[in-house]
Amino acid sequence: MSMPVIETERLVLRAPCPEDLSACAELLGDYEVAKMLSRVPYPYDLEGGRAYLARSVERWQDVAGADEIGFHVDHDGEMIGGMGFKKLQETPEIGYWLGRPYWGKGFMSEAVEAAVTWLFRNTDHERLAGEAMTENAGSLKVLEKLGFRLVGEVGCASVSRGATVPALRMEVTKTEFLNGR
Template identity: 75%
Template sequence: MSKPVIRTSRLVLRAPNPEDLDRCAVLLGDYEVAKMLSRVPYPYDLELGRQHLARSVKRWENIADADELGFHIDHEGDLIGGVGFKKLQETPEIGYWLGRPYWGKGFMSEALDAAIGWMFENTGHERLACEAMTENQASIKVMEKAGFRPVGEVGCASVSRGETLPAIRSEMTRTDYLSSL
């Protein structure tokens, strides 16, 4: 399978590329964004970002064996965020982020719907999980709107904060997804 490009009414979801580094540094370098993510350091580290993007590009070369796959989200030609899947050899977990200037405009709900559709249409996975820090009510609302159902409380390690914070784990089945269409 070649690298997919998913188009919605306002967005393009595409595989990351090394040229995204500077824009990622700007958007993920905002503490208000980084503090709600598990794996993003603050301040943003350009070398770690470069390494992450290189791995993200390489994973798309063989998606059947990939442990993670990510999409970058473009709006009007500009990178505004990302959505990705980890633990692809188990029960996949979807994660997402959006640059602060783009919050509150419905972009993440639109991107998440497209990414979830891609996952269930292109893999044999029967279940998809998602976690959000309890304090991140906007992210929890996005999960709920997408059709995820809470299944429990977990701890979410935050690199930027150097601690584990309470989070809500939610799940969606293929049947849930198909019944929402």
């Protein structure tokens, strides 16, 4: 499978590339963003970011064998966030983030809807999970809006906080999601 480009009304979802490092560092270097994510350190680690972007490019070369794949989200030609699907060899899980200047504008709901549609139309996965920290009302709202339903409470290990924080796990099936569109 080649690296897709997904276009929505306002956004372009595309594969990450090494040139995204400075935008990642700026947007993910904001503690208010990093603290809501499981795998992002604070302060942002440039070498770790460079390695992550290189792995992201490699994963798109063999999507069928990849354990995860990611998209970066562009608005008006600038990267504003990212998302990915991990655990692709099991029940995949979606994760996403958005730079703080772009919060509250509906960008992530639009991006997640497009990415989930792509996943269900281009893979054999029948179910998708997502987890968000209980204090992250924005991320929980995105999942609820797209038809994900609560399946339980979990702990989310946050690298930036150095602690595990309460989170909610939500899921949606392929049929539920595509019928809701």
